[in-house]
Amino acid sequence: MEATFPFMAGFRSGLPYLGGQTIDTPRSISGIQGVVPSMSARWIMECQFVFHGEAATLQWNAFIGQMGGRQATTLVPVHQRYMPKTRDGRPLSSENVAGLAGAQTWEGFGFENTRVTRIQTAAAAPLRATLLNLELLDTTGLRPGHFFSIGDRLHKVLTHVQPTLDTHRITFQPPLRKAVAAGAHVEIETPVCRMRFSSDDEGRYEGAFDELAPMPRIRFEEAI
Incomplete structure (x- = not known):
């Protein structure tokens, strides 16, 4: 539900x-405790x-x-305090739904803004992957610390490098919950x-x- x-x-x-x-692991008699991922x-x-x-x-x-x-x-x-930017360098907005000012609707609905794909995956990635190649369409890109989602799964950027002029490669956490196809929408606004x-x-x-x-x-x- x-x-x-x-x-x-x-x-x-x-x-x-x-x-x-x-x-958590037991601590040894010498006081050493291991960390198990x-x-x-x-x-x-x-x-x-x-x-x-x-x-x-x-x-x-x-x-x-x-x-x-x-x-x-x-x-x-x-909600992120410091949002990604458009390709013109303007901060994006995290508000994706507009209400009816001064009006009451019995269902309490709003109007969802048209989705704009500002980033999409440049290549497919398998289940549990922690690296993605991205294609930037209308943004200056994601920075380490930014959040993004693919479908209904949330991820946080750890690193961002540009091995070629057109390739933007990020590492992130947690690993992908499901495989992702090339050209998938990457949500960075909301x-x-x-x-x-x-x-x-x-x-x-x-x-x-x-x-x-x-x-x-x-x-x-x-x-x-």
């Missing part, structure tokens, strides 16, 4: 990080949101109900990650009548 992420909720804070990258790393995101008014409040309440505790998944947008609640109680708030702007917190974990 998939829930629609509440686009009216304002994002306040939260940056995804990888959990479970290593496995794990193949089960997953994204974790602890976020805080704020919402105002009737439409946004109802949309948030509906979203919490749709999630059904930890049963459903949703595409959580990842990266997303398929996630679920970490517990059944996420997103609750008191709902006090004198509270003008509730600011609930949610802890998400990647749904793999």
Whole structure:
């Protein structure tokens, strides 16, 4: 089951990080402890949101109900303070949905902007790959530390080199969750990650009548 992420909720804070990258091992009698890499790393995101008014409040309440505790998944947008730039050097925007100013819609829908492919894969990559060759169409490229997504899977750039004039090669984490074909869309404006609640109680708030702007917190974990 998939829930629609509440686009009216304002994002306040939260940056995804990888959990479970290593496995705990016993410490020896000499005090030495080894570090064992794990193949089960997953994204974790602890976020805080704020919402105002009737439409946004109802949309948030509906979203919490749709999630059904930890049963459903949703595409959580990842907000970056320092965005990639267009080929003209202008920062991109992470806002991908426009609302209806001053209006109420019973379904709480918005209008999604037309998707623009600014980067696409230049070659196919297999499952568990950590290296991609990219073709830049309308951007100056990705820098180490930037997030991007392919489909509903999130990745973070570790390195970026240019072995030839037209080849942009990045390494990233975590490894690809599925094989990627050449020419695949690489989302850099509004990266997303398929996630679920970490517990059944996420997103609750008191709902006090004198509270003008509730600011609930949610802890998400990647749904793999």
